[in-house]
Each structure stands twice: as C-alpha cells, then as structure tokens.
Amino acid sequence: MQLTGGAHYPVVVVGGGQAGLATSWHLTRRGVDHLVLEADRVGSEWRNRRWDSFCLVTPNWQCRLPGFPYDGPAADGFMLRDEIVAYLEDYSRSYDVPLVEGVRATGLDDGFRIATTQGAVTADQVVLATGPYQVPRIPRMAERLPTTVTQLHSSQYKNPDHMPAGEVVVIGTGQSGCQIAEDLHLAGRTVHLVTGSAPRVARFYRGRDVVAWLDLMGYYAKGIDEFDDVDAVRFRVNHYVTGRDGGRDIDLRKFALEGMKLYGRLVDADQTSLRFAQDLSKNLDHADAVSEGIKDSIDAFVAANGIDAPDEDRYRPVWEPSSEPEALEIKGISTVIWSTGFRRDDSWIRLPVFDGRGYPTHHRGVTSVPGLYFIGLPWQYTWGSGRFGGVADDARYLVERITEQRAGMHWIAGLPRKTVA
Incomplete structure (x- = not known):
C-alpha cells in the first residue's frame, strides 16, 4: 500500500x-x-x-x-x-x-x-x-573510556563473534544484560558483569512455569489502578530469566562459580579503569529475595486453593562474593556493552x-x-x-x-x- x-x-x-x-x-x-x-x-x-x-x-x-x-x-x-x-x-x-x-x-x-x-x-x-x-540510553560516562575500547548498546549486540577478541564488560543486569552476558559466557568469552538492582524470577516452580502460576493467580489481569505505588510499578525493571534451551533460571551466582566476574553498580570511569559501588552482595541478595517472594505467593495460592502441586526445595545461594571489587582495569578489555535501556x-x-x-x-x-x-x-x-x-x-x-x-x-x-x- x-x-x-x-x-x-x-x-x-x-x-x-x-x-x-x-x-x-x-x-x-x-x-x-x-x-x-x-x-x-x-x-x-x-x-x-x-x-x-x-x-x-x-x-x-x-x-x-x-x-x-x-x-x-x-x-x-x-x-x-x-x-x-x-x-x-x-x-x-x-x-x-x-x-x-x-x-x-x-x-x-x-x-x-x-x-x-x-x-x-x-x-x-x-x-x-x-x-x-x-532511543538507546547510554550514560555520558561512556565518553570517558579510551577509544581502544569498542562500545555497543545492547540493541547493537548480535553474537560473540560479532565483537573483537578479548574480555567483555556487560553493564546492567536487566533482562538484556543478563542474557547477553550468558550468551558470551557460553561461548567461552571472559565476561565482567556489572550488576544493578534488577530482580530475578525462577523459570519453573512446583511443576509449572512461574508465568503459568502468575497467570492462574490473576496477576497479569491486575490493573495498574489496583496498586498503591503506580509510578513504582510502571517504571520498575523487568525480572531477569530466560527461555533459552527450553527455559531456565539466570543465576548470576552460578555464573560466578563458572568464572564470570561480578561487580557492584558502576559509579565512575576514566581512561584506565571502571569503578564500582560496594553493593554486589546487596544486589544479588535483592534479586534472590524477589524470586523467593514470588515463590511464597505461589505456595500461599496452592495452599488456599487445595491445588495438587509437587513440593520443591527452595533456592540456596551457590556462591557468595568474598570481597566487593572496587575497580577494574580497562587494560585487556576489548568491548563494553551498555545494557542500560532506552528512552x-x-x-x-x-x-x-x-x-x-x-x-x-x-x-x-x-x-x-x-x-x-x-x-x-x-x-x-x-x-x-x-x-x-x-x-x-x-x-x-x-x-x-x-x-x-x-x-x-x-x-x-x-x-x-x-x-x-
């Protein structure tokens, strides 16, 4: 037409x-x-x-x-x-x-x-x-990095072979950041993941996809006017999880066990280094707490409605940071991927x-x-x-x-x- x-x-x-x-x-x-x-x-x-x-x-x-x-x-x-x-x-x-x-x-x-x-x-x-x-949102901090570092927004990322060889920093742990970090990690790239306050959710629990439970519980039909904190709900970050290979959790602690490097929130950068807040443990704990809270609501729904659903052991953290990294030297970093959303x-x-x-x-x-x-x-x-x-x-x-x-x-x-x- x-x-x-x-x-x-x-x-x-x-x-x-x-x-x-x-x-x-x-x-x-x-x-x-x-x-x-x-x-x-x-x-x-x-x-x-x-x-x-x-x-x-x-x-x-x-x-x-x-x-x-x-x-x-x-x-x-x-x-x-x-x-x-x-x-x-x-x-x-x-x-x-x-x-x-x-x-x-x-x-x-x-x-x-x-x-x-x-x-x-x-x-x-x-x-x-x-x-x-x-419009991809990239903080002005990106201007401080040396020209030797390739910088991409998450919307520009295609695959691990699409980037220069070398170590990769992924900034942001919303859905895109976590999934891109996993994609690179599975390809054998050395990944440094800079975390934020994004929550996570389990893929499956008590015999069903968590999405199926939330749908059955009426969560997806709940109108925004039923919440007291409208703005907090409307602008909150999505929970990270993946549908890859049939669906699974994204557990950043497991990634750390396998060699991925985790950091707190990015607070500064210059030609030589990236610097981080001391909130890595807080960010990981918060993500886990949200996921476990959703499971609590599912347990309550199952009990209240007499639903026959298999019991399931609760998540136990598989890794704890021994320290809070304060900085990462840019030497050796080939690429930074800004998973920092859009405006x-x-x-x-x-x-x-x-x-x-x-x-x-x-x-x-x-x-x-x-x-x-x-x-x-x-x-x-x-x-x-x-x-x-x-x-x-x-x-x-x-x-x-x-x-x-x-x-x-x-x-x-x-x-x-x-x-x-």
Missing part, C-alpha cells in the same frame, strides 16, 4: 508492531477506515534490535494477538527471534491491514496533521503505537500530553487531547500491556473509546447548525 499525501483518514495508527497491528485488527472488525504507518517493516524492532540467539522469556501460549493466538507445536516453548518476526509477519497477512511500510511520522500537530517522510496526512483520531524502546523520543509530537518527565499522561491510553491515544506502553493498564499476552485487551479498550468518540462526532455533525453550542 502506498501513502497518498494530503489524504484524510478517520484514524491513523502510527507504528506497525504488535500494538499497532492489534489496534488495526479491532478497527477492521468494527469497520473503521484507518491507516497504519510503519517506519520500517513489520517486526523491525525484533529483527533489528535483538541478538541472534534471542528468544521470548514468556511461553508461546502467551502470544494472544487478537484473532491470531499462537497455534504452533511448542505452546510451552519460547520463540526465537526469527520466529517472532515470522509470527508478526503472518499476523499482518492474516487480515486486510491497511499498512504502509517504510514511512516515518516526523511531526504531529494541532488538527492531527501528521507529517511523514512521504508527505502529510490528517486524521480525526490518532493512535500512537511507537513503543517504549525508541522515549516524543519530540515530534507537538501536543500537550506529557508530564514533567516527558512521559505521556493518560488513563488506559486515553489522553487529555480528545482523539489522541497511546498503546504499547509498559504497564499501560496491566503487566501485559504492549506484550503479546495483553496488548489485545488494551487495543480492544481503545477501539471502544475511538468508536464512542466517532459516534459522538457523527451525532453532532448531524445536528442543525443552530443547535450546536
């Missing part, structure tokens, strides 16, 4: 990832004429910003895009990167999505005029499905919908600007918002609001002019 500059659409969806496609599916079902703009190709975020061995961390059965649930042979498995891309491509072909690829939205102004790389269009309503992972770039959106931090203000994706919506934000309403497991619910909710506003617009348009206030 080609973009027609100057055209007007009832609804324009900006972003053709899972959130944008799920919205389009519901709009199509309701017969709402619309356009989906995708800056690259369907699945580009998964294709371009994930490493070669990347896989889902939630089981395939959680892939529940509207009208297109996972129906492959490995419901309890974890799709690899290329399988995820294929899933999205197949989804985009499963219905008549009005998709324009290779066209980037560059401006959104009053009157819902959307400037793009191929001309401008206008809309009655706009859904922004551009996702949370837009949003909404500078092209020139409408008053952002708070002092630059975060979109909304209720379940509905903003204070009538007709403007967001979808795909982390914890937009539930844990699954923006993910394969929960974005369908958010898309359905927004399309209900879209059709309600359209009905109101049509009602007002049909009134005699003199009666309209």
Whole structure:
C-alpha cells in the first residue's frame, strides 16, 4: 500500500508492531477506515534490535494477538527471534491491514496533521503505537573510556563473534544484560558483569512455569489502578530469566562459580579503569529475595486453593562474593556493552500530553487531547500491556473509546447548525 499525501483518514495508527497491528485488527472488525504507518517493516524492532540467539522469556501460549493466538507445536516453548518476526509477519497477512511500510511520522500537530517522510496526512483520531524502546540510553560516562575500547548498546549486540577478541564488560543486569552476558559466557568469552538492582524470577516452580502460576493467580489481569505505588510499578525493571534451551533460571551466582566476574553498580570511569559501588552482595541478595517472594505467593495460592502441586526445595545461594571489587582495569578489555535501556523520543509530537518527565499522561491510553491515544506502553493498564499476552485487551479498550468518540462526532455533525453550542 502506498501513502497518498494530503489524504484524510478517520484514524491513523502510527507504528506497525504488535500494538499497532492489534489496534488495526479491532478497527477492521468494527469497520473503521484507518491507516497504519510503519517506519520500517513489520517486526523491525525484533529483527533489528535483538541478538541472534534471542528468544521470548514468556511461553508461546502467551502470544494472544487478537484473532491470531499462537497455534504452533511448542505452546510451552519460547520463540526465537526469527520466529517472532515470522509470527508478526503472518499476523499482518492474516487480515486486510491497511499498512504502509517504510514511512516515518516526523511531526504531529494541532488538527492531527501528521507529517511523514512521504508527505502529510490528517486524521480525526490518532493512535500512537511507537513503543517504549525508541532511543538507546547510554550514560555520558561512556565518553570517558579510551577509544581502544569498542562500545555497543545492547540493541547493537548480535553474537560473540560479532565483537573483537578479548574480555567483555556487560553493564546492567536487566533482562538484556543478563542474557547477553550468558550468551558470551557460553561461548567461552571472559565476561565482567556489572550488576544493578534488577530482580530475578525462577523459570519453573512446583511443576509449572512461574508465568503459568502468575497467570492462574490473576496477576497479569491486575490493573495498574489496583496498586498503591503506580509510578513504582510502571517504571520498575523487568525480572531477569530466560527461555533459552527450553527455559531456565539466570543465576548470576552460578555464573560466578563458572568464572564470570561480578561487580557492584558502576559509579565512575576514566581512561584506565571502571569503578564500582560496594553493593554486589546487596544486589544479588535483592534479586534472590524477589524470586523467593514470588515463590511464597505461589505456595500461599496452592495452599488456599487445595491445588495438587509437587513440593520443591527452595533456592540456596551457590556462591557468595568474598570481597566487593572496587575497580577494574580497562587494560585487556576489548568491548563494553551498555545494557542500560532506552528512552522515549516524543519530540515530534507537538501536543500537550506529557508530564514533567516527558512521559505521556493518560488513563488506559486515553489522553487529555480528545482523539489522541497511546498503546504499547509498559504497564499501560496491566503487566501485559504492549506484550503479546495483553496488548489485545488494551487495543480492544481503545477501539471502544475511538468508536464512542466517532459516534459522538457523527451525532453532532448531524445536528442543525443552530443547535450546536
């Protein structure tokens, strides 16, 4: 499909990832004429910003895009990167999505005029499905490192052979940092992992994937408005775990036993060394405590509901740091991988919908600007918002609001002019 500059659409969806496609599916079902703009190709975020061995961390059965649930042979498995891309491509072909690829939205102004790389269009309503992972976040500290060190953001990492020979420092222990460190470790590279406050979760417990337990317990259906600490929930770091090789825990203590070097939080750097806070033990203990706390909640659920589930011994730390490393000499380090997340770039959106931090203000994706919506934000309403497991619910909710506003617009348009206030 080609973009027609100057055209007007009832609804324009900006972003053709899972959130944008799920919205389009519901709009199509309701017969709402619309356009989906995708800056690259369907699945580009998964294709371009994930490493070669990347896989889902939630089981395939959680892939529940509207009208297109996972129906492959490995419901309890974890799709690899290329399988995820294929899933999205197949989804985009499963219905008549009005998709324009290779066209980037560059401006959104009053009157819902959307400037793009191929001309401008206008809309009655706009859904922004551009996702949370837009611009790699790398601290200014990176500028202090010598030019002899190759520096990558986690979104640029592909595989162990894609980097220079030598020792590697991975900074950050969110999902990406831990999984990249494991990928390098399994390939026999010497890895220095700089930890943070990210929690972890067990892969399996008492006979089931922990995701299955949490789903059964209703955790994934719990709305953000049911929490007292909304901001703490919305901006918290994801628990680290992996779906690799059928799924397993990521235990940094086990990595340390096998030769990986662990450090506390990075606090300073210069041409010769990296320096760390003395919080390695604290970070490891915190990650374990969160994991064990989730097990506590599962135990309580099993007992309260009389569920027949096998008993399981609790985790015991397999390694404790004998000291807290204060510094690491850069000599011998060939590569630093910054697994430090992303920031949003909404500078092209020139409408008053952002708070002092630059975060979109909304209720379940509905903003204070009538007709403007967001979808795909982390914890937009539930844990699954923006993910394969929960974005369908958010898309359905927004399309209900879209059709309600359209009905109101049509009602007002049909009134005699003199009666309209």
